[in-house]
Amino acid sequence: MNIPQTSLVLASALVLAACSRDAGDSPAASKGDAPWAPAQLTVVKGVPAAEVQTALETALAGTRPDKIEEEQWAHAKNIYKAYGTKPLWLAADGIHQDRAFALANSILMVEQDGMRMDAYPIGALASAMATIQQTAAPTAQQLAEADVILTASFAALGEDYLTGQIDPKSVAQNWHIDPQEENVDSALVRSLRNAALEKSLAAMRPQGDDYAALQKELDRYQRITLNGGWQAVPRVEKAAKPGEPMNAAVVAGLRARLAAEGMLASGTATPASQPGSAVYDRSLAGAVAQFQSRHGITVDSMIGKETFDALNKPAAYRAAQIAANLERMRWLPRTLGQRYIAVNVSAFRLEAYDNGEKTLDMRVIVGEDYEDKATPVFSDSMETVVFRPYWNVTDDIAAKEVFPKIASDPAYLSANNYEIYQEGGKRRVRQKPGDENSLGLVKFLFPNDFNIYLHDTPNRELFAKDVRAFSHGCIRVEKPNDLAQWALGWDAARVDQAINGSDNQTFKVSKKIPVFITYGTAYMRDGELFFGNDLYSRDAKMVEQFFRAAIPAPETVQAVQALRRIAARS
DSSP states (O other), X not given: OOOOSOOHHHHHHHHHHHHHHHHOSOTTGGGXXXXXXXXXXXXXXXXXXXXXHHHHHHHHHSOOOTTOXXXXXXXXXXXXXHTTTOOSSEETTEEOHHHHHHHHXXXXXXXXXXOOGGGSOHHHHHHHHHHHHHOSSOOHHHHHHHHHHHHHHHHHHHHHHHHOSSOGGGGTOOEEOOOOGGGHHHXXXXXXXXXXXXXXXXXXXXXXXXXXXXXXXXXXXXXXXXXTOOOOOOOOSSOBOTTSEXXXXXHHHHHHHHHHTTSSOOOOOOOOSSTTEEEOOHHHHHHHHHHHHHTTOOOOSOBOHHHHHHHTSOHHHHHHHHHHHHHHHHTSOSOOOSEEEEEEGGGTEEEEXXXXXXXXXXXXXXXXXXXXXXXXXXXXXXEEEEESOOEEOOHHHIIIIIHHHHHHOTTHHHHTTEEEEEETTEEEEEEOSSTTOTXXXXXXXXXXXXXXXXXXOSOGGGGGSSSOEEESSSEEESOHHHHHHHXXXXXXXXXXXXXXXXXXXXXXXXXXXXXXXXXXXXXXXXXXXXXOOOTTOOHHHHHHHHHHHHSOOHHHHHHHHHHHHHHXXX
């Protein structure tokens, strides 16, 4: 794929963003949060308000504007219904400039969120606003059309902030978390009531520190892209080890590439030990190890195919990947709860939160990417903790793995602590509780359609690996005792007593705990950007969509420039 390294829209959006940050609060924001209501109009630029009202009703009964999706159009109509189908963006002298230009500027800055500007009717918006501004006697239809396109654009932008620009199913995400579309109408109406409209629009995007930090990283990678990106590192046939000779061009390419992402200070390469050669020295190997850690690659300081592939992803690809993960964050509910668990499959991490503060952080092992073992994205609520559990082998695993081994080795059952039992007239297999049980000594149940849960494991050595995808889809946790203390509110002694007590004891948590299983391939940890392991190859279609944010079509460039000229006159 050929990826242009410059973009007129991106460049101008960055300039606009910089100006916005330098200017401080917008004029709208400075007014505070006093409620806004539509103007009580008798006439709009010489046109009787009754005629505008009739034209508005006709426009709403007609076809939806170009680039406005069916759901967005429905939201726009519901906004009008909440306000008695009155004009929402008009004043006696034409357009309500503060609010219309606040909306226009918000749309012009969506690239700060990695969103595609071509998703909005920018050309129609610029044309409608220019018509009202520049025409001495606009018609009722022109006034109504301007009001409708502004409302539709507001609804589109607000919905995109609240639930994302694209449908997860359209880009093969195996995503099963409800985007809470049913709450969009009320959120849009509440936001429109705020006199500080730019502030109100911004509040509809995710508000967490991680989202804001990813935005900053997106800005950084967009600037790297605009400055030409980075050059591909020449490949070597054999993986190099620290201290070995290496082609001088490869060493120079590595240093430049790692410096571009801030993982190595710019400088000269190690002196060549022979013509055309240099040494893959310890400092460079250390920077490669850091790169591997930050890109979901097994950390060994050796430059093999996977590391070369990651190094040679263009800067524009990384920018689009960050944008794609900002979108994944927009797919999540705005409020995850006061107390919740979040698992990022791509990062192999579990974090638990209390009142917005992270209180637990541990490694996890997730599903392998074959034979339907990939861990899906979903959410549910933890209800119970089971100590010294049985492992009730699923019918599928029993048929494919356990029964064939029993058939070939009669001693397999007792050697692995399995037993056969009858359930619902069916012959089933389960592993008895104990230290060697596949679920370990604790499991955490949050009933869901995927039969996935969190659990301990006897294979503790696997947590030392950098890439941890070994399970049948369930999620093995590094610190089950700590998680049990956190979930049940017990002290360590009581958890130890349960672990060493009777088999298969079940305890309810005092209040159900939301659990979010997510898939984020660009994320923040300890203030640093990481690119996770795209275990299940879910990034390709997402990144393809978000290249369109950085590489817009010529007509989008023209429309943006037109809208910017209009907004600049406010």
